[in-house]
Amino acid sequence: MTTNGLSAQDLFEFSFLSDPQLSPDGKWVVFVKKVINEKEKYQSNLFLLHVDSKETTQFTQGNFSDVQPRWSSDGQYIFFTSNRSGKQQIWKIAFNGGEASQVTTFKRGASQPVLSSVGNKLIVTVPLTASDSLEDKETKEKTEEKLKPYITTNLVYKSDAKGFSDETFDHLVLIDLETGTQTLLTDGQYNHHSPAFSPAGMHVAYSANRSEDPEQTFFSDIYQLDLATNDTEKLTSSDKRFYTPNYSPDGTKLSLLGDDLEYTGATLTRVWSLDLATKELSCLTSEWDVECHDVAINDMGTGAASAGAVWSKTNDALFFLASELGSTHLYQVTLDKQITKIVGGKRQVYAFSTDKNQDRFVYAVSQSAAIPGDLFVSTLSGSEEQRLTTVNEHLLETKTLSAPEDFRFKANDGTELQGWIMKPVGFKEGETYPLVLEIHGGPHAMYSHAFMHEFQVIASKGYGVLYMNPRGSHGYGQQFVDAVRGDYGGIDYDDVMVAVDYALENYDWIDVSRLGVTGGSYGGFMTNWIVGHTNKFKAAVTQRSISNWLSFYGVSDIGYFFTEWEHKTTVMEDPEELWRISPLRYVKDVQTPLLILHSENDYRCPIEQAEQLYIALKQQKKPTRFVRFPESNHELSRSGDPGLRIIRLNEITDWCDQYLK
Structure with a gap:
């Protein structure tokens, strides 16, 4: 299109x-x-x-x-x-x-x-x-140094x-x-x-x-x-x-x-x-x-x-x-x-x-x-x-843009939730279109009425875009944002899937057989979790994601405290619980073609998370593709190298085109 x-x-x-x-x-x-x-x-x-x-x-x-x-x-x-x-x-x-x-x-x-x-x-x-002094001045001379090991005795040694x-x-x-x-x-x-x-x-x-x-x-x-x-x-x-x-x-x-x-x-x-x-x-x-x-x-x-x-x-x-x-x-x-x-x-x-x-x-x-x-x-x-x-x-005056429409709906427990839907650019009444679900990171953040270039790019390719704030998001009070702690893959997953069901019931232009899902960081975790628990989606793109909470604890720059904060347990206390909520555990159930996007210098959700997921899928001969972005960190989609940001967006839409068109 x-x-x-x-x-x-x-x-x-x-x-x-x-x-x-x-x-x-x-x-x-x-x-x-x-x-x-x-x-x-x-x-x-x-x-x-x-x-x-x-x-x-x-x-x-x-x-x-x-x-x-x-x-x-x-x-x-x-x-x-x-x-x-x-x-x-x-x-x-x-x-x-x-x-x-x-x-x-x-x-x-x-x-x-x-x-x-x-x-x-x-x-x-x-x-x-x-050992530094304020008298030490910036120099432009570059001195060649011999290779030497990085040595630390600190708990926090990378960011x-x-x-x-x-x-x-x-x-x-x-x-x-x-x-x-x-x-x-x-x-x-x-x-x-x-x-x-x-x-x-x-x-x-x-x-x-x-x-x-x-x-x-x-x-x-x-x-x-x-x-x-x-x-x-x-x-x-x-x-x-x-x-x-x-x-x-x-x-x-x-x-x-x-x-x-x-x-x-x-x-x-x-x-x-x-x-x-x-x-x-x-x-x-x-x-x-x-x-x-x-x-x-x-x-x-x-x-x-x-x-x-x-x-x-x-x-x-x-x-x-x-x-x-x-x-x-x-x-x-x-x-x-x-x-x-x-x-x-x-x-x-x-x-x-x-x-x-x-x-x-x-x-x-x-x-x-x-x-x-x-x-x-x-x-x-x-x-x-x-x-x-x-x-x-x-x-913008030379482009056709898709205007988001916000809506309210009820969660399974009756809690009011907020979402947005964007029609494809070039939308025509009476025709049906594929839909891509976007899931934000954090999870303690908030989708909003702000402009999103990524969403406009997806809409311009002929897709509807659905996004919402599940439990764990900011914007709806203390109990709402706290509700996901200790329940990853539970109430948040339910909220996201209820949003999809609501959209399918209320927007007859969505083709139920052509649904895609993507998200980054926590949203990548949720994308991985979704494809391990339902075959509703025919294409998925996981970005800077988490697949294994056991290894995340030791490899992430925040893993040593974030794991306990969010899951209310640790590797030492209850490794079985961390494995239970790890998407990697359910990789044998994944049927959805999964594109894996990850930055090589991501120390928030390190690339080994993507590597584990990719190998597990590939060994089972399941449809997957692994794209590694060099010299990039967790912020690629927001402030990363411009050329790589464009490649990333094209990878997302090309994958959707392959499986949803």
């Missing part, structure tokens, strides 16, 4: 917007625009937008990764992180133009610039080993984001912008995150787990450092996970995002206030059964560091993002726990910023078939919304 829908190749034509930052006077926005250049590699530059005229100007040039823009308090400079020297370092550029100048030259780089409100101090995050540990820890460095003096603020073999200056610039708050065993404790405390005396005080009691502290304008309180780990990784994030004088903690959203964080899924590279909960200028309310019922919105909560929606609609608001006087908000939106990612502005009340950018209009 040939249509004018979005193709896999159209990925090259998209622009990806993130991290909008409103100037102190509210007149300008600086933001990051990422594109795929002629070498088929990502390139990120900063752009300036005049809010009233909507005129946009490219602010930094060159084939670099320019990210994390931050205004100086007087609006005269923009500081940002860039790899233009080789490693990521901090640079600055005058608002009125000119060349960028380098601020840091640390041996291993620097990132996350945070400026004091008085404008003469800067904090950056610097990776350091125990999907960074690969094998280089024994560095993230430390905070204070830079005096007038004298250039650099001061190391933190010490020890701990990671330190989310620094924030007090309004007077004399204190710094940050989050860290500085316990005796950070590898096996999962809380995160808030610390405050007095820059005059160099004294550090722990403000929280090592029983919760807190991050992104923000000082109130009067300097008397901190806002925090965090949770108490009651439901381990499924615990809802909430908004908190910490009184600096009394150390009293108040959970402002304790009575609101909503995840106070953006957990909506899209594949358009919208990720950026959370702003946390941002104080009102009157010290009595906080602004934050929260995810509910398939949307992420901007909310306000007062100190007496009154919650108001500021920016709503069927969409994902994935970033926001406000000016010094809080006259307006600028926020980034991803929405359905219409907006992959664009900027909007509105007043503090959320009224008078205006769209500021249309960066992908040149592409």
Whole structure:
């Protein structure tokens, strides 16, 4: 079927917007625009937008990764992180133009610039080993080293984001912008995150787990450092996970995002206030059964560091993002726990910023078939919304897109569930079409009203697309997201299959004999589980999946705790239970042709999971195909090499074409 829908190749034509930052006077926005250049590699530059005229100007040039823009308090400079020297370092550029100048030259780089409100101090995050000095500078000389073994005595020695540990820890460095003096603020073999200056610039708050065993404790405390005396005080009691502290304008309180780990990784994030004088903690959203964080899924590279909960200028309310019922919105909560929606609609608001006087908000939106990612502005009340950018209009206006239709239905136990269905591009009444079921990862994440390139590509090939949020997903309260823990392959499987049955009963254009299923990570686990338990689907694609929970425990970068958190048992306690819920156990029952997609450098769900599944299928001479993506990790589908992302999408649709057309 040939249509004018979005193709896999159209990925090259998209622009990806993130991290909008409103100037102190509210007149300008600086933001990051990422594109795929002629070498088929990502390139990120900063752009300036005049809010009233909507005129946009490219602010930094060159084939670099320019990210994390931050205004100086007087609006005269923009500081940002860039790899233009080789490693990521901090640079600055005058608002009125000119060349960028380098601020840091640390041996291993620097990132996350945070400026004091008085404008003469800067904090950056610097990776350091125990033997590193701030005097060590970045060098461009490459020295050939002899092969040597990797040796570790750590429990956590690899991560999907960074690969094998280089024994560095993230430390905070204070830079005096007038004298250039650099001061190391933190010490020890701990990671330190989310620094924030007090309004007077004399204190710094940050989050860290500085316990005796950070590898096996999962809380995160808030610390405050007095820059005059160099004294550090722990403000929280090592029983919760807190991050992104923000000082109130009067300097008397901190806002925090965090949770108490009651439901381990499924615990809802909430908004908190910490009184600096009394150390009293108040959970402002304790009575609101909503995840106070953006957990909506899209594949358009919208990720950026959370702003946390941002104080009102009157010290009595906080602004934050929260995810509910398939949307992420901007909310306000007062100190007496009154919650108001500021920016709503069927969409994902994935970033926001406000000016010094809080006259307006600028926020980034991803929405359905219409907006992959664009900027909007509105007043503090959320009224008078205006769209500021249309960066992908040149592409979308030439394409026919499939608009998702959301629907509600009942689970087997009566619980209300939410799903979406997309008709094939070129849909004609009276004809029938194959349907592909998509299953998200996590599982504690949320399909939403956000734009999904992958879904549009599948629809453009003549397929309907069905997706939903089964038990274990965010967006529907604490009990809903917790329900899957200890029940993988149970209530979640039932929810997914009920969604398919609902679609077949209510959309007569679906051909019941031509159903496909795909998913990644947890969604890959569920795809594997499905084909081992039903022959309803005639084609399946499993991506970055889990097939064996016994081996996952020891090979995944999170396996040693995730297994217990999610399954409520361990390899040592109940290996039989982990084998019972492993799709590999049921491989003899698989009849569905299964395409296996996996990244070779995936340390979250390592490729041995795919290898076990492939060999077990192949030895039985069952229809399968194994595609290995080199130099790629768990994030291939969202931020991986552009060329490989396109191959991945084409593999999915080609497999479906082979078995569903």
